[in-house]
Amino acid sequence: MPSKQELLDLQFIEARHKLIDLAAFLDRIDRHPGTGDYRQEALKNALPILLTNSPDRARRILEALSDPTTEPIPKADFQGACGAPKPQQ
Amino acid sequence: MHYIEPHAHMVSRTTDDYEKLALAGCEALCEPAFWAGFDRSSADSFYDYFRQLTDYEPKRAAKYGIKHFCWLCINPKEADDPGFAREVMSLIPQFLACPTALGIGEIGLNKNTRNELAIFEEHVQLALDHQLPILIHTPHLEDKLKGTRLILDSLSNFSHLERSKVIVDHVEEHTVSLVLDAGYWAGMTLYPNSKCSLDRAIDILETHGPDRLWMNSACDWGVSDPLAVPKCALQMKNRHHHADAIQRIIYHNPRNFLSQSPNFVL
Numbered sequence: 619m620p621s622k623q624e625l626l627d628l629q630f631i632e633a634r635h636k637l638i639d640l641a642a643f644l645d646r647i648d649r650h651p652g653t654g655d656y657r658q659e660a661l662k663n664a665l666p667i668l669l670t671n672s673p674d675r676a677r678r679i680l681e682a683l684s685d686p687t688t689e690p691i692p693k694a695d696f697q698g699a700c701g702a703p704k705p706q707q
Numbered sequence: 708m709h710y711i712e713p714h715a716h717m718v719s720r721t722t723d724d725y726e727k728l729a730l731a732g733c734e735a736l737c738e739p740a741f742w743a744g745f746d747r748s749s750a751d752s753f754y755d756y757f758r759q760l761t762d763y764e765p766k767r768a769a770k771y772g773i774k775h776f777c778w779l780c781i782n783p784k785e786a787d788d789p790g791f792a793r794e795v796m797s798l799i800p801q802f803l804a805c806p807t808a809l810g811i812g813e814i815g816l817n818k819n820t821r822n823e824l825a826i827f828e829e830h831v832q833l834a835l836d837h838q839l840p841i842l843i844h845t846p847h848l849e850d851k852l853k854g855t856r857l858i859l860d861s862l863s864n865f866s867h868l869e870r871s872k873v874i875v876d877h878v879e880e881h882t883v884s885l886v887l888d889a890g891y892w893a894g895m896t897l898y899p900n901s902k903c904s905l906d907r908a909i910d911i912l913e914t915h916g917p918d919r920l921w922m923n924s925a926c927d928w929g930v931s932d933p934l935a936v937p938k939c940a941l942q943m944k945n946r947h948h949h950a951d952a953i954q955r956i957i958y959h960n961p962r963n964f965l966s967q968s969p970n971f972v973l
Contacts, residue, residue, distance in 0.1 A: 619946070620946055628946075629906070674880070676880040677880040677881045680851075680852070680879055680881035681881050684850075684851065684852035685849050685850055685853045687853060688853065688856065690819050690821045690857060691820050692820065692821060693787075694787060694817070694818030694820050697817065697818065698847070699847035700848065700849065701849060702848075702849055
């Protein structure tokens with residue numbers, strides 16, 4: 619298993635790139651007209667998980683972006699998925 | 708290096724991809740029945756699709772020295788109309804007699820509807836009736852966690868189900884423990900923008916161990932990479948995984964699971 623130093627050597631630039639890309643995406647959304655929707659809020663609400671020291675940040679972010687309901691729905695109104703639960707869910 | 712691609716939708720890929728897979732060391736691949744990107748208009752469309760999976764694709768793969776196997780079902784995206792789904796399901800038994808048919812899949816849920824769940828359970832019973840393994844698709848993105856829980860709850864009602872003959876695919880960090888702790892196999896799908904990245908799949912492997920895990924590209928008509936498995940093997944090497952450990956996850960594990968189907972012969 620590589621050391622922390624080796625992982626940083628291997629992947630820091632890629633992680634830095636992804637972090638800046640996310641920041642630029644949020645800037646882009648703010649800069650453009652309109653009101654946005656629940657996905658923007660879902661993304662922002664998940665960001666504080668990054669700053670915790672828990673060893674399962676990825677799992678917790680996935681859970682934060684998941685439909686919290688438990689019962690099957692009567693009928694789907696569309697076939698796809700949006701990446702964050704709709705507020706009414 | 709040689710490996711097995713346990714989940715690829717080759718009907719959506721070019722013959723060039725077969726050549727790339729062969730050059731990368733792919734010895735065998737398995738193609739689950741799935742959604743074509745649009746809803747088919749009749750059961751006859753599925754009849755032709757099942758012919759393509761059981762007859763045409765094995766020949767196309769054989770030209771590159773790759774053994775092609777398939778799984779049969781009506782996928783969950785088209786299973787929300789139970790009448791239509793049952794009409795398609797009535798076609799499946801005749802194709803299960805084909806020499807490269809492995810079992811029932813990829814069944815599962817899409818939007819977690821009651822009808823999807825009913826058709827899922829009828830597929831499970833079909834697999835039990837034919838004593839075949841099952842490949843399960845879990846929903847996308849925000850629907851995955853709920854869908855995985857519904858699927859596992861449903862499976863627990865089948866008292867005669869051998870859990871070692873069921874693989875629950877497309878697991879991520881929030882669902883992998885649910886699947887493995889219940890005694891099923893788990894599949895990690897390597898996608899550029901959704902499901903698992905190469906590094907996240909390796910993280911899951913390091914965190915949970917290699918038992919009952921495989922990785923696949925699930926390459927199809929969407930954003931996907933038919934060479935994702937060998938690329939992940941290379942990244943495992945970069946992260947100091949031993950050659951034996953890499954070979955286990957990309958070859959021995961899928962071979963062990965798939966060998967539970969009598970038609971999986973390499």
